[in-house]
Amino acid sequence: MNRILITGALGQIGTLLCQSLSNDPDNFILATDIRKPIKNTQYDFVQADVLDYKFFVKLVTEHRINTIYHLVSILSANGEHDPFGTWNLNIQSFQNIVRLGKEYKIKRIFWPSSIAVYGKDISPILAPQQTEMNPETIYGITKLAGEKLMNYYKIKYGLDIRSIRLPGVISINAAGGGTTDFAVEMLNCALNKDKYTCYLLPNTRLPMIYIEDAINAIKALMKTNFKNNERIYSYNVMGYSLTPKIWADAIINKGYKLEVDYKPDYRQIIADGWPQTVDDKLANSIWGWAPKYNIEKTLSDILKS
Ligand code: SER
Secondary structure, eight states, rough: EEEEEEESSSSSSHHHOOOOOOSSTEEEEEEESSOOOOOOOOEEEEEOOOOOEEEEEEHHHHOOOOOEEOOOOOOHHHTTHHHHHHHHHHHHHHHHHHHHHHTTTTTTTEEOOGGOOOOTSSSSSOSSSOOOOOOOSSSHHHHHHHHHHHHHHHHHHOOOEEEEEEOESSSSSSSOOOOTOOOOOOHHHHHHHHEESSSSSTTOOEEEEEEHOOOOOOOOHOOOOOOOOOOOOOOEEOSSSHHHHHHHHHHHTOOOOOEEEEEOHHHHHHTHHHHHHHHOOOHHHHHHHHHHOHHHHHHHHHOOO
């Protein structure tokens, strides 16, 4: 039986990942978040601060946890308001999870990295899996540090930490504080018949993934049997790339009225330092990653409910 602990369970990815994993009768789920859930969940939920190591020791031992999905993170745009706090939360929580992994023999850990690990000096088209990386946000720096630590702890303690570099994730709920949140915000404005003021220029192109594909990628990666001596990567994955203008037009083509004006702010500089597309061939060749959703299918799926 997989006895799974999830941190950041009420976030954009956590909400759906918990639901999806709890549909499998072989999984026991213990969801945690710093916030209280709004409604009752179909799985166990404990309000907990992942910086409280002792409390997590209690949770892991009491519930005999053997797998962790560590999703807690301050994202790129919010991180810029408090670099010290962002480093502390993103890195210290990572360290706590790794320590739990080592001390309590956790067999597998998932932790998401991000396209924010790249910086301006890479080629923005099909950014390579492996290249020089000079992130220019504190968020990107914590993600790059996490990628390095992931490899270090595999060598040092034999820990099995798995990761993908997420692009912007599209779902009906925004991540909160991310640079790619415009896609979700725009969609919600269309649904609520509100006007949208976009903080990026209309032609800013960024890689994206639909939440269903992101969840499938995480689940597929966690199921893969790797050889013991295989190098571990935080794998690039993406569904498609879009600009605010392409996304607005796609929503309008679905029959929605949407008025958008563009007032770029500090997030424009963040987006300009990120790739437009990433090369995800390695994920495809090693664990069969392939997206199922393009822009059209994403919108049809989100708008059907
Ligand atoms: N969606 C994230 C952000 O915008 C990128 O990983 O911060």
